[in-house]
Amino acid sequence: MFHEVEKITSEPRTFDFLDSGQGKIETNQINVDGVCLINNLYRFSFEPDSFQTILCECCGFSGCAPGSWACLRRLENYVVLVPAIEAIIEHELPDEYMPPEILTKLGPLKITAGIYKHLRTLVSELPPFEEIPVMSALDAMGVQKLAIPGRALGELKSPVEIRREVFIAASDGDLHDLLEQYESVLTEVESGDKTLFVSIPDKVIEFHLDLPGFPTWTGLGFKDGRALLTTPIT
Incomplete structure (x- = not known):
């Protein structure tokens, strides 16, 4: 990232x-x-x-x-x-x-x-x-929109739009449910909630993307059961 x-x-x-x-x-x-x-x-x-x-x-x-x-x-x-x-x-x-x-x-x-x-x-x-x-949740959203392969969260200057057809699997849990939570968090952040970010989550979701090289993406984490944006630094 x-x-x-x-x-x-x-x-x-x-x-x-x-x-x-x-x-x-x-x-x-x-x-x-x-x-x-x-x-x-x-x-x-x-x-x-x-x-x-x-x-x-x-x-x-x-x-x-x-x-x-x-x-x-x-x-x-x-x-x-x-x-x-x-x-x-x-x-x-x-x-x-x-x-x-x-x-x-x-x-x-x-x-x-x-x-x-x-x-x-x-x-x-x-x-x-x-x-x-x-770093705030809004900063994290900017990082994610810029860094994710295939512009899978939409263009940086446009409202968040998850390209769901690109996400083909998740490491832990139901893919559809996790994408719903991910999109919900991103939408709340875009609306002004800068608190929905965690630098060291309890659990990180690894999404698998249907793009050249089959990259993975780790933009969603959980802390005390709450879905939050995350930007792994190491």
């Missing part, structure tokens, strides 16, 4: 903003496992709710170019970079807040404490680990 970050590097970038009356700007670009995460460190601005990682290459200002929005969350001992799902859901133009290419290419990112410490030496605006918001 998550791509574990192995290497973070910085390289110099020069932007020519003459057309917007700013001249040339010397800055740095931050790469994660060879893919650009932040293209203009000089203008990068962190916000706890969500932030834009790839800024407009014509003016360098946040919010000018569409897309490339994400958020940092804490999940167990990891920092995770996930879609800005709340902004996508609430905004009249959801395409403005779609995730950056690095998330669509590699998947949601999980970052160990050591690597995150290194990232903070390169990006001073990032907060210490303990100040990062904890």
